[in-house]
Amino acid sequence: MTMMTSSHHLQFDFRSRPHCPPFRGIRVLENPKSISSFSTLLSFVFCSNSSPVICGGLHRSQFPRWLCGVSQSKATSESNVSTAASLGLPTASEVIRDFYDGINRRDLDSVELLIGVECVYEDLIFSKPFVGRKATMEFFKKFTESISSELQFVIDEISSEDTSSAGVTWHLEWRGRPFPFSKGCSFYRLEQSEGTRKIIYARDCVEPAVKPGAAALAIISTVCWLLQRFPQLAERL
Structure with missing residues (x-):
């Protein structure tokens, strides 16, 4: 693993996991000082799907969402599932x-x-x-x-x-x-x-028992041609 730092971002190149292809250019657009310690940060190994593998037994909720690679939509979905579970409702x-x-x-x-x-x-x-x-x-x-x-x-x-x-x-x-x-x-x-x-x-x-295959495309094309020539037919559909 190599790490480059500046006053505005961090950039990592992880190659430590043989089953994970290299993942370059993880750019953290936050102040690195917001992380309590770099040893904590380095307890993560990022794979190609941007999902962290937590090595120190720490849950992703203990870290900023941008660090864990969780999108807002996914986080909302997980929140809804968690809320349903807390209410005892089945999914x-x-x-x-x-x-x-x-x-x-x-x-x-x-x-x-x-x-x-x-x-x-x-x-x-x-x-x-x-x-x-x-x-x-x-x-x-x-x-x-x-x-x-x-x-x-x-x-x-x-x-x-x-x-x-x-x-x-x-x-x-x-x-x-x-x-x-x-x-x-x-x-x-x-x-x-x-x-x-x-x-x-x-x-x-x-699944239909009769499969027209390419003939279905010809039928659709013919229907579209008829509707273009005689738009009043659309009222009967």
Whole structure:
């Protein structure tokens, strides 16, 4: 590691960790005297993603945010999660995991507890959304009755930093094996209600069984040409 100092900034070149590529030009636009000691400062090793590895058992909250490389938006998100935890509320990702677990177990009573009274549920294979908890639960009832209990949702990835919304990618499995044409992604928005978080909006996008490929681009191009020539057609969309 090399370090250059001046009256206005510090510049570091860290090469001490073999698994971390060199990270040059970390510029601290603060008075170096604001740090209690350089030995404390040097207890950090910065990797290429600007995230510090704290070697002395000290938490990043003990140092200025500019030193820890935490952006304001991320800090706000972490603050929201911390606030939710202090109130005993589940996070958005926890609610969504419970939602899929309830569907997989065909336990609609537990699922209903996670749905807001005015929930709007859009499954894009249907022409209209299901509006309200009653309509949404009727849809779930028909869905679970029409497929085998051995067909299960498996979450591939789920966002976890936001307390009020979550995005999910998922697929279906039959007896532990991937089911054909069953990949999907969903978005959920939640709000605090009755001492917990409930789903108030959802949108499901499911993998189509028929995949037009490049033909879809030709169809879109044709529709755009028609709308340009006959703009009145847009009123019928």
